[in-house]
Amino acid sequence: MLSLLESEKFKNDFKNYQKQISKITDQSLKNQLENFLDKLVTLVKAFDMEHEEMIYSKSIRLGNDKKDKIIEIRKMLDKRLRDWNEANPT
Secondary structure, three states: OOOOOOOHHHHHHHHHHHHHHHOOOOHHHHHHHHHHHHHHHHHHHHHHHHHHHHHHHOOOOOOOHHHHHHHHHHHHHHHHHHHHHHHOOO
């Protein structure tokens, strides 16, 4: 079965987020971003489980707020990391 969590793109993005977060010296921001990353993984797992259930139950669910939340968290991570990198060039 296809899994977003196990996809090469997600794995690469996750590693990239981890790498960028590890470079942050502001501990408060670092903790906040690590929490967002944990939340992202939790949502992706839930998204995958929901799709698996859909396959086996052969029912279609309308309105996928998990997908919207995943997008929202990724955008937030991208923005905060970009802001940090712009304020603290290496």
